[in-house]
Amino acid sequence: MTAVGVGPDGGPVGVVMVCQGQITTAHLRPYDAQDGREPFGSWQRSRPLRGYDSWPLATGDADWTVTRPMAPLGETRLDFRAWSGNDWTSTSIGFSTADLAALKPGEVRYTEIDRNGREIPRTVTVEEFRAKACDTPSD
Numbered sequence: 858m859t860a861v862g863v864g865p866d867g868g869p870v871g872v873v874m875v876c877q878g879q880i881t882t883a884h885l886r887p888y889d890a891q892d893g894r895e896p897f898g899s900w901q902r903s904r905p906l907r908g909y910d911s912w913p914l915a916t917g918d919a920d921w922t923v924t925r926p927m928a929p930l931g932e933t934r935l936d937f938r939a940w941s942g943n944d945w946t947s948t949s950i951g952f953s954t955a956d957l958a959a960l961k962p963g964e965v966r967y968t969e970i971d972r973n974g975r976e977i978p979r980t981v982t983v984e985e986f987r988a989k990a991c992d993t994p995s996d
Contacts, residue, residue: 858990859883859939859950860967862983863960864913869930871900871921872911872965872983873939874990879905883939885914885927898927906939909987930954951978 860872871883885898898914900921912921938949950968956978960966965986969977981989 858967858986859937860965860986860990861937861950861952861957861960862911862965863957863962865962869914869927869957870911871914871937871939872967872986873906874909874987875907876991879907880939881905883921883937886936886938897925897930898923899925909990911983930957 858874858876860874862870862872864870873880873883881902881904883900883902887897900912900914900917901924902910903920903922906920910920912918914927917923936949936951950966952966956966960980963983964980965983966978966980967986967990969979971977
């Protein structure tokens, strides 16, 4: 499952909890983009991720290398997704700069999918996200 948060400096943070398989790549794209469109930003992990990780999207970190620097976010609604080859993918999170501005450090925004397939945006603490990310869909 993929989420976004903000760091202590207010900059965007990528957040991923891998519940099955592994991921190595993350992209940020316009929310309504077709698959062939260039990403707003992309990151490559130094080794496959299983479990939880987070990193600053502007700079990457020791495990996540920026492969395409993040474009200015502007007011476009964005989609953040992570995957590994053609094997595993995470859920994506659609968000805007207003959504990011509403977050405090230690909070994340993710999309919960209920039993009817409806996408429900949620804002929770990092601890709640880590505890719930691998749960089955709820009513």
